[in-house]
Amino acid sequence: MYHSISQNRHGKLFVSPEVFYQQMEHLNHAGYHTITFKDLLHWKTGEALPDKPVLITFDDGYLDNYKVAYPILKAFQMKATIFVTSDFIGSPNHLNWSQIREMEQSGFIEIGAHTRHHVELTKSKKLQRVDEVLGGKRRLEKGLGHPVIAFAYPSGKYNQNVVQVVKRAGFEFAVTTKPGYAAKRQGYLTLHRVRIGGEQSVAEFIRKIP
Numbered sequence: 001m002y003h004s005i006s007q008n009r010h011g012k013l014f015v016s017p018e019v020f021y022q023q024m025e026h027l028n029h030a031g032y033h034t035i036t037f038k039d040l041l042h043w044k045t046g047e048a049l050p051d052k053p054v055l056i057t058f059d060d061g062y063l064d065n066y067k068v069a070y071p072i073l074k075a076f077q078m079k080a081t082i083f084v085t086s087d088f089i090g091s092p093n094h095l096n097w098s099q100i101r102e103m104e105q106s107g108f109i110e111i112g113a114h115t116r117h118h119v120e121l122t123k124s125k126k127l128q129r130v131d132e133v134l135g136g137k138r139r140l141e142k143g144l145g146h147p148v149i150a151f152a153y154p155s156g157k158y159n160q161n162v163v164q165v166v167k168r169a170g171f172e173f174a175v176t177t178k179p180g181y182a183a184k185r186q187g188y189l190t191l192h193r194v195r196i197g198g199e200q201s202v203a204e205f206i207r208k209i210p
Contacts, residue, residue: 001177001193001194001195002057002059005069005072012197013198015196017072020068024073024076026209027054027076028076033049033052033054034078035079036080037055037081037110037150039053040055056078057080057081057082057112057152057175058083059152060094061088061094061100061114062095065095066102070103074108077108078108079107079108080108081109081112083113083175084112084140085136086115086116097143113151115136116131116132118154120155130165134168137170137171148171150175151173153166156177158176166189167189174189174191175193179192181194
């Protein structure tokens, strides 16, 4: 789980381009195969995933995902999923539609949903929850021209009411911020992730994902 790939030295949400490059280099050399959530549908069909599969995810849809992360991923021929906050598309420091479509059409980037306005869904009323989850999904699908199957809970906050809204919206998968590797037993709509923060060294990254 990543957020911003930039030189900002403050905060856990920022990973520098140099460190991100080294992390992707490690995954490549260690034999990991990057997949998307579309590939993860094999979990449901019983088909096999590649050896050492890994989902690289980015939350929020920051502009540096296109300017910095995307070229590095392409250089290593690696896939990733960007969870986009739909109503922030085109706003300052966020992706625009042209960039989103270019990345997706390359085959390296999958687009997932992250609500309309990045609200905390557990504190929202029912109608707002539905609007944020389903409204965000529909806007992305209209802009992309195909179904969006993966969702990320803003700030990782969810409860059973939130999960039900995500399920009814038609998502195949949803990810949390609970730490650890994703596993079927967690539930397809409450998968764990390994948080990668800017304070971590490359050595620590390698220990987490050897």
